[in-house]
Amino acid sequence: MTTAGAHDGALEHLKREGRIVIVGASLAGLRAAETMREKGFAGSLTLIGDEPHEPYDRPPLSKQVLLGNAVADHTTLPRRRAIDADWRLGVPATGLDMAARRVRLGNGDEVEYDRLLIATGVRARPWPNAEEASLDGVFVLRTRDDAVGLQRALTDSPRRVVVIGAGFTGSEIASACRERGLNVTVAERGSAPLVGALGGVIGEVAAEMHREHEVDLRTGVMVTALEGDPSGRVRAAHLSDGATVEADVVVVSLGAQRNTEWLAGSGLGAGPRGIACDAGCRAFDVRGIVTDDIYVAGDVARSPHALFGYQFLSLEHWGNAVAQADTAAHNMLSVSADRRPHLWVPAFWSSQFGVNIKSVGVPPMGTEIMITQGSPAERRFAAVYGYQGRVIAAVTFDNCRWLPFYEHQIESTAPFPPPFSTVDRRPEGNKPVPADFPDPSVPTHGPTITLSGYSPADRKMTFTPGR
């Protein structure tokens, strides 16, 4: 038998009676399972999820659920097809034995696999002080249960809500609160909302939107402490500028942490920044060697993207979870020559203060920005980001029908600044300006120590105090 023949035989065997385990029962895990069955996988399929719910959709939780237009328990994802899986819900994976091809579960069970897909995603970064985080009225928003609790607290007509962090989730929460007529204070460490994702120029537009809708927006401040009353209910947030804001509800919206702790010591290349994998979704081990039987998809994955200089990108995007799951599932059931790369162009949306914000490409790679259509003052515009003379990303506010055009520009490395002009190009948008992203080399979280020097003999330590 030829080598190719032997490989085909192994693949046929896998498809017929192999064991595939998916850890992570959310959007990426479900879509991967569907694709595997579509491709004729007839073996045993196990889905492991730490939440007790079958896969549900998260984007509505910070939008229509908080507005009261949908019920948090009603966001179960529709299925594209039956997947005939063995569901292990409400039990987390706690360990991985790569040599024995075995996943350990929190209840002591072990599940063996021939192919493993890891799609454990991220979780909300909690408030760092556990005692303050456990006060009544302090929430994060990531899961369905979080949304049920927060929605209930907002229905109780709190006198004021404090939102810590003005990223997309924090801004959407603030927007929903205002729409419900609630007083809301947003405390953001950066210079403006959304500044990390979209830069200072767009951040300024977002800040104006907050203020127009009477959000009490405080930028350049950190929340230093949450204060409770004797009954254990939160009553105030203390800010780094000395101010105190009284509130009945505090929503901690400080981004996400990747769910990789369960892989510690497994030998897989997993850490706080996610699980590194190749463009075909195959995970790297700690030695930087690609595995043959372990794949990664969704928020927890970090994969190199050819269009963006092979930079390893972690994308916490809905569409990325769908596309990467599909690619991983395809590759898991294919011989190497038939595998395909995950080349999805990053894209996301947000809805806040009645404005639809959408983006394609990688805005934080951009060094310059130029308004190409419409006007920020009217909250209706398209802007493109430039990087080394090419278009690297675009964002629209209530102008989403232009996005496919810009997506093509990014895919074809079109020149920046764009040579075309449009009928609605305003004078203020005629030339690029700096996109004004925060300097990534400046530490923002507490004190850090960095090492310098070429050999261990001349290593130096530099201490940077917290800001």
Place this chain on the structure above:
Amino acid sequence: MRLVVDLNRCQGYAQCAFLAPDVFAMHGDESLLYNPEAPPEQREDVLRAVAACPVQAILLELTDEDMANMPAADAAGSSAPSGGPR
């Protein structure tokens, strides 16, 4: 009836909000809000909305309850969830 809209794909044409206004609603000029678990009595409207979406962004799964009382001709064609990517 479970549904999800791929809002990366959605371009705010509002056909769904026009055809099934109890399930889909525009919020501002182009943001879409929808009820991800629509009641069975909305079935006909939702099926029309799924079919009319110019970018085919709505994925719908009909549950057993939705399939009950389905006219025979429809039921034959809907054994698989309607509205998937085409």
